[in-house]
Amino acid sequence: MALHREIDGGQPIRPQPVERLSGRHVRRQAESSWHMATGTLACPACDAPVLPAPGGVSPHDPLSCGFCRHVGAVRDFLSLAEPTRPTRVAVRVRGLALR
Numbered sequence: 001m002a003l004h005r006e007i008d009g010g011q012p013i014r015p016q017p018v019e020r021l022s023g024r025h026v027r028r029q030a031e032s033s034w035h036m037a038t039g040t041l042a043c044p045a046c047d048a049p050v051l052p053a054p055g056g057v058s059p060h061d062p063l064s065c066g067f068c069r070h071v072g073a074v075r076d077f078l079s080l081a082e083p084t085r086p087t088r089v090a091v092r093v094r095g096l097a098l099r
Contacts, residue, residue: 033092039080041089045070049087050077056092 041050043065050065052074057063059075080091 033094035090036093037080037091038084038088039078039091040084040087041074041077042079042085042087043068043070044072044076049085051087052089 041052041063042048043050046065046068048065048067050063052063053061057074059073059078061074062071063074063077064071065077078089078091
C-alpha cells in the first residue's frame, strides 16, 4: 500500500522545503478565561429563549430566533438585566496571548 500517493492514483507528493519566518511572532489561545457576567439569550422581538452554538460564540456572530426568525448579532440577543431567566448563559472573556 502506498501512503504517499494522491487519492486519484496520481504521482507521489514531494515534500517542499521549509522556509524560515522573519521575527518571532507566536499567536496562541490564552489558556484561561474570566467569568464576566451571567445573562440570558432571548429574542429581542418575541422574547423566546435562544440557544447559542456549541463551543461558544462571539458578540458579533450572527444568531437567529427559531420561533419568529428574527436575525441579528449575538449582542442583540444578550440581556444582562436581573432577574436572569432559566435560559442562562455565562459571559466569559478570552484573550489571545501574543509573543
